[in-house]
Amino acid sequence: MPEWDLMGISYGTRLALDVMRYHPEGVRAVILDSPFPPNADTPVEEIYSLTDALTELFADCERDAYCSEAYPNLETVFLETVQRLNDDDTAEIYGDDLVFALSSAFSDTELIPLLPYVIYEVANDNTSALDEISADGGFAYPRYQDDTDRSDSEGMYNSVICHDEIATGDYERVETAVLGTIPTELEGALLQSTYDQEQLCAMWNPKTGVDNTAVSSSIPTLILVGQYDVATPPRWATLTAQTLSNSYLFEFPGSGHSLLSSVDCAISISGTFLDNPNAEPNSQCINNIEWPYFE
Secondary structure, eight states, X not given: OOOEEEEEETHHHHHHHHHHHHOOTXXXXXXXXXXXXXXXXXXXXXXXXXXXXXXXXHHHHHHSHHHHHHSTTHHHHHHHHHHHHHHOTTSSSOHHHHHHHHHHHTTXXXXXXXXXXXXXXXXXXXXGGGGGGOTTSOOSOOSSOOTTOOSSXXXXXXXXXXXXXXXXXXXXXHHHHHTTTSOHHHHHHHHHHHHHHHHHHHHHOOOOOOOOSOOOBOSOEXXXXXXXXXXXXXXXXXXXXXXXXXXXXEEETTOOSOGGGTOHXXXXXXXXXXXXXXXXXXXXXXHTSOOSOOO
C-alpha cells in the first residue's frame, strides 16, 4: 500500500485521529490543526477555554505598553461591565451578549487585537462597537440557525456533538465542576450555553457515544494550535500530544482557530514537517510573530 499524509483541521482532526486509531496502515505523517481529541471533557473544558483566553488577553494587554495605557485594568472593566449590563433592565444589550461576542471573535485572529478597544467602548455604552467584531453585525449567542445562514450545518453539528460529547446530566456535572472556579460575572452566560446544548441534545435523541479514550500512536504528527483558540483550546492540543509519542506541538501567539487558513508561519512549519516527518521542523518563525499588538 502506498504511503500517504493526513491533515485535519478542527473537527476534521477527530476524523484524522480515528484514522490513526483504527486504520493507521500506510499513514506516513499527520498534521492536526486545532485538534479536538476524543478524550477531552468537552462540556467542562469549553467553559474554561473562554476563561483561559480572557486571562491571556488581559495579561497580554497588561504587558503591552499601548494597551495597558489605553485600556487600563481591562479585566476589572470587563467583568464590571458584564455585571452592570446584566443588572440593567434598560440597557440595549445584556452583559452576556458581550461575553458571547468575545467568545466568537477569539476564533478570528484578525479580530483579537480589537478586543480591548471593544470592551472599553461597550463599557462606555457604545454597544455598536460590537459590530466591529461580528461579520454579520450581530452579536448575540446563536443557539439556533436562521434559514438564510449557510455558513455551517446546525443539524450536522448537533448530530455529532450530541452523539460524541453531550450526555444527559452534564449540566449538573459541569455546574458542580466550574462554580467557584470562574468569575461569578461569567457564570450565567457560560452555564446557560451548557444548559441549552443539553436540552437540545435531549430532543435530538442521539445514539450511544463513540470511543472517547485517548488515541495512542507513533505516527509522526505535527500539532498546531492558536493561543486564543476557544473552539479547540491549547489545553486540548497538549492533551492530544500526551499519547502521540512522535509528535511536535507548536502554539502560535496571538492566533485563534484554524492556523493553516491564515498564519504563514504555520503553513511554513507544515511544509518543512512534510519534507521530513521524522525530524522536528524549524519553528524559528514563531519567534518572529509580532505579538502582542492592539488597536
